[in-house]
Amino acid sequence: MKIDLSGKSALVTGSAAGIGFAIAKGLHEAGARVVVNGRTADSVATAVSRLGGSASGRDIDLSTPEGVAELVAAEPAFDIVVSNLGIFQPADFFEADDALWERHWQINVMAGVRLARAYLPPMKDRGWGRFLFLGSESGYNIPADMIHYGVSKTADVALARGLAKRMAGTGVTVNSILPGPTLSEGVKEMLKDEIAGGKTLEQAGIDFVKAHRPSSIIGRPATVEEVANMAVYIASPLSSATTGAALRVDGGVVEFIV
Template identity: 55%
Template structure:
């Protein structure tokens, strides 16, 4: 299968590093004109430049906008009025005891992880429906199906993303627009790598030992028994963003290494 996204414009929020950058790079490699988004213009430009260097012939540009706010989403939409592919990837996580999670923490997590995707889908989906083609993908998590006790607020926002994505998919009936969610498991992005390095330092372990122990202790049902790479997650997202994924709609697509022990 050759995925060809030539002639499309793809926006990937939160794509200056980690899974988002890998997705943007993958979409650029498939021919899409990619908009890299980060909170600052400098970071967005640097990430776009990295894609242009890594992918011969790529088309990529940066747009600095903090999509955790309504004003930031408006800034992004003003810079890029139309898009064929929207990847709602911007997100935050933080291990924290439930009894220490403040109202402000809950609000912050919903603004970043949920409302960014709500606002941008509202802005771009109508154009997709009018053109009768488009792809919206929410980057959720296996934590949305199995809420982690160490970060309940994060898991709840990932469940909310599944509800939003399925609800939006219902609005696409009879069209060539699809809305799906991808559910990564533990993935070795920059943020997670920092977290694992901190664990290693605390426990007097190597990074590999700390990573392996984390999976065994906190995601013991994993079938792959390791962290995924950012490119492994990006591969799933690029496919579901493609023309070839035309009958995949309203789905919660797992890329979590078999952590969830159900058949549906």
């Protein structure tokens, strides 16, 4: 199996680091012209430099309608869009105020809604396209300490399913990818106290999975590259029969078989 994305253009949001950067790197290595997105010029410039070649970047905050409009004006069409931008912040339900819910909703859900509204019609006109939403196993296993986050990720899965139906017969597929615990920069920050106490990142990750995701079959967090591998395949012409799917890269955390 050879994935060749030569001649394809791709946008990966929130891709200056973490899973987003790994996906951008995978698409770039498969031959796509990749646009990296992040909030700061320095982080985007660093990511573009790491990719090299035809990669370029847009340092635009996509958490607002104005930010998405600015991006679309600068980059009006893509063959592949990966709506990866997202945040998570542990907070007890009774302490999570409206502002926290709204921030997660705007970044985790509405940014993808606005990107889809802008970029799916040109894909339809060309008769080919791939749109991917980064969900999470937390969209199924709603975490008690981040109910607001879990709800936003359930919404991403539902959005992808509905848009796949809306784009039926156009040559455009829409899917969601559901990572489990993954050794990204965000998780590294979450585990910083354990690392400061002498654990390696890998061991801290394993201990977290055993304590908080005991149903994991692999018994460890995924790497960002393992998540990116799924994304690159789904972004390719080889995945033409896969649409409306919630594709798990969760290490077997979710306790059902479909």
